[in-house]
Amino acid sequence: MADSGTTTPSSDHSVTLTSKTPIFGQKLYVIISITVIIVTLILILISLCIRRSLNTKRRRRMRVKHSSGLLPLVSETVKKDDEDDRTVEIKPIIKVVEGKMVNTSSASNESGTSNASSVDNINMSNLGFGRWYGLSELELATRCFATENVVGEGGYGVVYRGVLRDGSVVAVKNLMNNKGQAEKEFKVEVEAIGKVRHKNLVGLIGFCADGDKRLLVYEYIDNGNLEQWLHGDVGPVSPLTWDIRMKIAIGTAKGLAYLHEGLEPKVVHRDVKSSNILLDRNWNAKVSDFGLAKLLGSEKSYVTTRVMGTFGYVSPDYASTGMLNECSDVYSFGVLLMEIVTGRSPVDYSRAPGEMNLVDWFRGMVASRRGEELLDPKISVQPASRSLKRVLLVCLRCIDMDANKRPKMGQIVHMLEADDFPFRTESRPPRDTATLSSGVDAANKVPSTN
Structure with missing residues (x-):
């Protein structure tokens, strides 16, 4: 009986582990194994959830530090890969105040005030904007x-x-x-x-x-502007000789040519006039005042805008349609060039009725073959006839009533600099007069408004 008592439990235990259960007819040891695996997976998932919760709390603490200004917020907006190619993304929630990027998001704190936070000082010279x-x-x-x-x-x-x-x-x-x-x-x-x-x-x-x-x-440009030297009280003889005036005209043309042809998008100045041409001590011209400028992408031939500029310099096509492109600057440059040649303002109500408007008077004088009389009397040494005729023709081409026929600023630079423009040789004076006359005819398609 003792032997029977000791062997029976062992036999019963062995039968229990291997016996089938009501759960899908699986044996007991299979059910136990599956249970252990499920419990392990549950513990792993719980561990992952706890870790994620801790990470979230850590990030929240980091954001608190950010908002208090302890850590910079501009790591995503300022590229750190290339020190010479840093750019700042312009976003609605970011503005610059006294050299600092400031977060102006509309997110509010519990008190209802804006959560604007100051961040790193940025050396704006590294960004290319001064x-x-x-x-x-x-x-x-x-x-x-x-x-x-x-x-x-x-x-x-x-x-x-x-x-x-x-x-x-x-x-x-x-x-x-x-x-x-x-x-x-x-x-x-x-x-x-x-x-x-x-x-x-x-x-x-x-x-x-x-x-x-x-x-x-x-x-700082220390020699005033062109308007002061042309129309100010400089005495009976102007310091602006013909050569100096041509230097100023060519420099201005080069500056405008760069804006029109050297940039993308191109820049239309929209206010080319003598007071916006600054001069240094060596009479180098520098175009200034870009407050009215417009950007014009390569995919656009013009931009429609409110007509702005200075009376006397604004092209008729822009004034009547509001359609602005680089041709408008070319017209204004043509008026400026006439001003440089004649020493007269674009509009001068103190003069006789037929001379108040510089463009109309200029056209009439050239058409009458009185081009030499256009020269500013304050120029002591007269320019060569060839040089004067070249400049007069450039003026007429710039103010052509058909905007599409006006030359580009780059072409104007070549016209003013080239000794053989518009005539090939000095031995053909009849062709000089004929060429200039044809330019006058084109420029006088529209009768004078005076």
Whole structure:
């Protein structure tokens, strides 16, 4: 009986593990194995969930540090791969104030106030758009925008001479905030010439945005503008000799040619005039004031816009249709070139009725073969007849009433520089007159409005 008592439990146990169960008819040891596997998987899933929860809490703590300004937020917007090719993405929630990128997201905290947070200072010169100046720095440079430091004034702002801490002299343009015009011009100039560097364009050094203040900092050109030298009180003999005037005209043409043909998208200046042509001590011309400029992509032949510019310089086709392209600048340059040749303003109501409008008077004088009488009497040494005729013809081609027939600015540069344009040799004077006359005929398709 004792032996039977000791062997029976072992026999019963062996039968129990291998016996079938009611669960799908599976043996007991199979059910136990499946149960162990399921429990293990559940434990693994629980572990993963706990780890994910911890990571989420950690990220939330990091965001708290970000919002307190302890960590930079611009790692995604400033490329770090190439120090010479840093770019900043312009997003609605980011703006720049005094050299700092500021988060202006509309997300609010519990108190309902905006969650604007300051982040890293960024050296804007590395971004290709010049340096950002603080308002206090520019106030110090201009002696709080003192009247004696004013060097220019226009419809959109006042330009001051300023001396920075490092001793460099700059021109500071304080934009007038009339109906948001300051913000518009600020953006236009940054878009148009923020990255542009050309010897015949005024260089934009930096900017300032402080509250509603918008200021632009340019290189300082120390010899005034073309309007002052043409129409100011310079005495009976102008310092602008014929050669100097041609140097100014060619330099201006090169600057405009770069805007039209050397950039993508091209830039249409829209306000080419003598007061916007600055001169250095060597009489090098520098085109300035891009507040009215428009960008024109290669896929567009024109852009329709509100007619703006300076009376006397605006092309008739743009004034009547509002369709703007580089041909409008070419017309304005033609008027400017006439102004350089004659020393007269585009519109002068103090003159006789037939001479008030420079374009109409100019056309009539050339048509009457009185081209030499067009020359500014303050030019002491007369230019060669060949040189004068070449410039007169360029003027007429620029103001052609058919905008499509006007030359490109690059072609104008070649016309003004080429000694053999428009005549091949000096031994063919009859052809000179015939060629010039044909240009006059084309320019006089539309009768005078006076």
